[in-house]
Structure formats: C-alpha cells, structure tokens
Amino acid sequence: MTEQALRLGTRRSKLAMAQSGQVADAVSQVTGRSVELVEITTYGDTSREHLAQIGGTGVFVTALRDALLRGEVDFAVHSLKDLPTEQSDDLALAAVPVREDPRDVLVARDGLTFAQLPDGARIGTGSPRRMAQLNGYARDHGLTIETVPIRGNIDTRIGFVRSGELDGVVLAAAGLHRIGRIDEVTDFLPVDTVLPAPGQGALAIECAADNADLVAALAELDDPLTRAAVTAERSLLAALEAGCSAPVGAFADILADGQIVKEMRLRGVVGTTDGSTLVQLSTTGPVPETHDQAMALGRELAAEMLAKGAAGLMGEREH
Numbered sequence: 001m002t003e004q005a006l007r008l009g010t011r012r013s014k015l016a017m018a019q020s021g022q023v024a025d026a027v028s029q030v031t032g033r034s035v036e037l038v039e040i041t042t043y044g045d046t047s048r049e050h051l052a053q054i055g056g057t058g059v060f061v062t063a064l065r066d067a068l069l070r071g072e073v074d075f076a077v078h079s080l081k082d083l084p085t086e087q088s089d090d091l092a093l094a095a096v097p098v099r100e101d102p103r104d105v106l107v108a109r110d111g112l113t114f115a116q117l118p119d120g121a122r123i124g125t126g127s128p129r130r131m132a133q134l135n136g137y138a139r140d141h142g143l144t145i146e147t148v149p150i151r152g153n154i155d156t157r158i159g160f161v162r163s164g165e166l167d168g169v170v171l172a173a174a175g176l177h178r179i180g181r182i183d184e185v186t187d188f189l190p191v192d193t194v195l196p197a198p199g200q201g202a203l204a205i206e207c208a209a210d211n212a213d214l215v216a217a218l219a220e221l222d223d224p225l226t227r228a229a230v231t232a233e234r235s236l237l238a239a240l241e242a243g244c245s246a247p248v249g250a251f252a253d254i255l256a257d258g259q260i261v262k263e264m265r266l267r268g269v270v271g272t273t274d275g276s277t278l279v280q281l282s283t284t285g286p287v288p289e290t291h292d293q294a295m296a297l298g299r300e301l302a303a304e305m306l307a308k309g310a311a312g313l314m315g316e317r318e319h
C-alpha cells in the first residue's frame with residue numbers, strides 16, 4: 001500500500017518555491033513520504049500597496065493558514081519574519097530549521113559597498129526598519145542617502161539597480177542564497193550596523209495542531225538554538241506591540257567559548273525612519289531551554305527599550 005503524498009502549501013514566488021522545495025526534500029527524507037507542492041496566492045502577492053500601508057501583519061501568511069485550517073494542505077512553509085507573532089491554537093509551529101545567514105545585504109551598482117556610496121545615493125527599500133538604520137548609519141558617517149520605498153520580488157528589486165534607476169537595494173542575504181543570487185551582493189551589512197528583522201533568515205514549518213503524527217515527524221527538522229533565538233526576537237517584537245512592518249530590528253546569537261555554548265545575547269533596535277533617533281540595547285542571559293525562558297528574554301529587553309522611549313519612536317507615522 002502506498003501512502004498518500006503530503007501536501008505542502010506554498011506561495012508561488014521564486015523565493016517561496018525555492019524554500020518550499022528545499023523543505024519538501026527534507027520532509028520526504030524524515031517521513032519517507034513524497035511531498036506535493038500546492039500553490040496558493042496570498043494577499044501580499046496580489047496587492048500593489050506598500051507593506052507599511054497594508055500593515056504587513058500576515059499578508060503573506062493568512063491564505064496559507066486558512067488552507068491548513070480547511071485541511072486543503074497538510075503543512076506550510078513561511079519565512080519566519082513574515083509570520084505574525086500571535087500563534088493560533090489550531091496550528092503548530094512544528095519546526096524551525098537551522099537559520100540561513102540572517103544579515104541584510106546591499107546590491108549596488110558598480111560593486112559599491114555601503115561606505116563607498118556617493119552622497120545622495122538612492123537606495124531602495126520599503127522597510128521602515130532598514131530605512132531607520134541605513135539613514136542612521138549614513139548620518140554617523142557624515143553622508144546623506146535617499147531611501148526610496150520599493151516593493152516587488154527579489155528580481156524586480158535588483159532590476160531597479162540594473163536599470164540605473166537606483167544606486168542600490170537592500171535585501172535579506174537568506175533570500176538571495178535560496179534563489180541562487182548571493183553572488184550579486186556588493187556588501188554584507190554587519191548585524192551591528194543593521195539589525196535584521198526578528199526571525200530573518202529562518203523558516204517556519206506549520207501544520208494543524210491536532211495532526212500529532214505530522215507534528216512529531218516535522219519536529220525532526222527543528223533546530224533548538226534557532227528556535228530559541230527567533231522566539232526571543234519575536235517576543236521582543238510582540239512586547240513592543242509592533243508589527244512586522246514596524247521599524248524594529250532584533251537578533252539573538254550565541255556567545256560561545258570555543259565549542260562551549262555560554263549565553264544567548266539578544267539585541268534590539270527601534271528608530272525613526274530618518275535615522276535621527278535610534279534606541280539600541282542588548283541583554284544577555286543563559287541559553288533558553290524552554291519556550292517561556294526565550295519569551296522572558298525578549299520581554300526583558302522590550303521593557304528596557306520602552307523605558308528608554310521606544311514606544312514614542314514606533315508611534316511615528318509616515319507622511
């Protein structure tokens with residue numbers, strides 16, 4: 001008797017298809033079952049509005065979750081940074097695999113690094129988080145850049161540079177890796193210059209919470225350290241009451257002594273999009289061993305950031 005193929009719900013973008021294809025192979029290996037991709041269109045794929053305007057929260061995810069809840073697909077793969085922080089009781093975050101490079105990168109004309117950009121350079125990004133930190137970095141170096149809000153898939157965004165319309169665009173390294181275009185990066189921005197979005201570079205594999213066999217099988221793809229890190233990052237975001245299009249960066253990493261894992265450090269930043277005010281803080285604690293401990297790390301840092309005025313910065317509205 002042959003078991004039915006598992007149905008993986010995925011968006012159709014090149015990036016989504018690449019990451020779903022990679023997860024499909026891994027799931028086939030751990031379950032011994034074949035995996036069939038089911039393409040689903042989300043609001044984020046069809047809307048032409050800027051993400052900062054449509055709110056961001058869940059626009060790439062809701063249609064996939066609905067298909068899971070209706071039993072039309074067995075599991076779904078999301079970019080973790082697109083996943084709203086509130087988790088539905090009916091769905092399980094069954095696995096968070098090992099994170100890919102979390103950094104933001106610059107793809108600029110003529111091989112330029114960020115420090116080599118000319119004064120007034122036009123840099124495309126629709127992300128208030130990137131705008132705030134890029135403008136802040138430029139200010140610190142006596143440079144002004146113009147951040148230009150853009151949307152579209154990775155090909156479209158890099159296309160603005162190739163056509164000469166923009167001097168550069170800022171993207172996530174992970175996405176470029178996954179679609180095989182990492183060679184086009186002209187500068188990898190260190191996380192201390194531009195903190196990534198909470199969960200950036202990580203994937204989320206979701207399935208129905210009551211599908212116990214599948215929850216258990218998918219758990220084999222989970223990386224506990226990645227899960228602890230992204231849980232702390234997302235807890236910070238939630239405790240700041242910010243959505244995924246807010247100017248909030250967060251990154252948790254492991255402080256190790258040789259091979260010995262010592263502590264987890266969580267860094268967070270909130271700022272105005274012009275980069276004139278940035279609140280960046282970090283906290284360090286034992287590596288979380290439970291979900292609650294990882295959540296506590298994020299809440300702790302959020303409280304410190306709020307005490308330093310973070311709420312006022314996030315309240316800023318774009319004109």
Ligand SMILES: NCc1[nH]cc(CCC(=O)O)c1CC(=O)O
Binds near residue numbers: 081082172175199
């Ligand atoms: N919101 C779009 C999105 N969602 C996930 C990624 C990249 C891959 C990742 O962060 O895992 C991107 C593109 C980008 O920010 O350049």
